[in-house]
Amino acid sequence: MTLSQADHDIADLSLAEAGQVRIAWADGQMPVLRSIRERFERERPLDGVRIAACLHVTSETANLLRALIAGGAQAQLCASNPLSTQDDVAAALVADGVGVHAVRGESADAYGAHVIALASRAPQITLDDGADLLSVLHAGKEAWRSALIGGTEETTTGLLRLRALHDEGRLRCPVLAVSEALTERTFNDRYGTGQSTLDGILRATNMLLAGRTVVVFGYGWTGKGVVLRARGAGASVIVCEVDPLRALEARMDGCEVMPALVAAERGDVFVTVTGGRNVLAREHFERMKDGAMLANAGHFDVEIAVDQLAELASARRQVLPLVEQFEVGPQQRLNLLAEGRVVNLAAAEGHPAAVMDMSFANQALCVEHLARHGAQIEPRVLPVPPDIDREVTRLKLQSLGVLIDELTEAQRDYLTSWRGA
Numbered sequence: 001m002t003l004s005q006a007d008h009d010i011a012d013l014s015l016a017e018a019g020q021v022r023i024a025w026a027d028g029q030m031p032v033l034r035s036i037r038e039r040f041e042r043e044r045p046l047d048g049v050r051i052a053a054c055l056h057v058t059s060e061t062a063n064l065l066r067a068l069i070a071g072g073a074q075a076q077l078c079a080s081n082p083l084s085t086q087d088d089v090a091a092a093l094v095a096d097g098v099g100v101h102a103v104r105g106e107s108a109d110a111y112g113a114h115v116i117a118l119a120s121r122a123p124q125i126t127l128d129d130g131a132d133l134l135s136v137l138h139a140g141k142e143a144w145r146s147a148l149i150g151g152t153e154e155t156t157t158g159l160l161r162l163r164a165l166h167d168e169g170r171l172r173c174p175v176l177a178v179s180e181a182l183t184e185r186t187f188n189d190r191y192g193t194g195q196s197t198l199d200g201i202l203r204a205t206n207m208l209l210a211g212r213t214v215v216v217f218g219y220g221w222t223g224k225g226v227v228l229r230a231r232g233a234g235a236s237v238i239v240c241e242v243d244p245l246r247a248l249e250a251r252m253d254g255c256e257v258m259p260a261l262v263a264a265e266r267g268d269v270f271v272t273v274t275g276g277r278n279v280l281a282r283e284h285f286e287r288m289k290d291g292a293m294l295a296n297a298g299h300f301d302v303e304i305a306v307d308q309l310a311e312l313a314s315a316r317r318q319v320l321p322l323v324e325q326f327e328v329g330p331q332q333r334l335n336l337l338a339e340g341r342v343v344n345l346a347a348a349e350g351h352p353a354a355v356m357d358m359s360f361a362n363q364a365l366c367v368e369h370l371a372r373h374g375a376q377i378e379p380r381v382l383p384v385p386p387d388i389d390r391e392v393t394r395l396k397l398q399s400l401g402v403l404i405d406e407l408t409e410a411q412r413d414y415l416t417s418w419r420g421a
């Protein structure tokens, strides 16, 4: 299908061929989504449904759109972050007839206009990563939201905004919280962030982790993944926590657990992943060893107090493209990675396609659920139905060729009866 000029706004259509290669590579890492696409092709559960997606315009997202379109949807796409747009992928999608409105590095005005371009087509189902599309739909003309059946949301920040919209009594459709699905937590946070955080640290420094002491701040979903992979690389791991249960969990998992001020003297590499602020600050920097590396994997660049580090330092210089060295004392040089920004994105490539496979499989099944049942669901932020989580894991196991047992009827009866043996 050829699109008219008004149906898209991208950087350069001639990049389409390169984009197709990139999309095909990601497809090879996304067997779960692929199997959903094949079923959608047969069953067409989204026939004629108008879908608007405000997501990172990447090869993985392109494969999600391919699945939705295979299911019969009419899909449009704009960016949820202007910096992550892959222009060649946008071009490949447009060449395949998808209306894409995204240009890498676009201005805030252009970004806003692109979100409005999607909203003004009165979508029935939305996909968001940060809630920009649903926010614009709710703030804009009544006609834009007249056909809304439901939406999905990919991040915590987006859910916060949508819950606030609901609390004001203004949310017009159900929204499924994909970022809180168990598969998402496990794969995205633990395995995705765990591996890519280490990847970012290694790409930035090319250091050997074996034999080093890595201090991880926060033993939540993401912190556990960072710890797992750091230990796998041969590092000794110290965990700093403020939650007693998670601190105990870290101890029982075999990590040393101690207050941050004590750990500051012991660590070679420090990784913050708490969601909090000033987790590493002046009093910690002052105690650190010469050569310590500081990295943040939390969402915002506020976990390492870079301003305090700068105040403390007598000199600073760029020693590698992604490493800045701060001279704190005569024999104390501290190395800040990627300016304290989220290291797996700033120094590596974020989550691998195999992780996005699980997230986007959830997205595709949630869209199908909304198309079938959205009109009967009350307008609020809701968990992903457990059946969808289970189906995504079943398909993933199938793609890995892993077989598991099933309960016998007698076992199921026992587990569901109050009578006991």
Ligand SMILES: NC(=O)c1ccc[n+]([C@@H]2O[C@H](COP(=O)([O-])OP(=O)(O)OC[C@H]3O[C@@H](n4cnc5c(N)ncnc54)[C@H](O)[C@@H]3O)[C@@H](O)[C@H]2O)c1
Pocket: 156, 188, 189, 193, 217, 218, 219, 220, 221, 222, 223, 240, 241, 242, 243, 246, 273, 274, 275, 276, 279, 297, 298, 299, 300, 342, 343, 344, 345
């Ligand atoms: N880099 C990525 O790709 C990526 C992916 C997912 C989440 N995140 C971000 O990582 C951060 C953590 O997410 P999560 O899902 O693991 O959250 P979580 O709530 O499961 O875990 C955070 C943990 O940090 C602990 N904590 C808070 N303040 C602390 C402090 N000052 N010192 C020590 N521990 C402290 C909490 O007690 C909690 O156990 C968030 O900012 C989240 O947005 C990043």
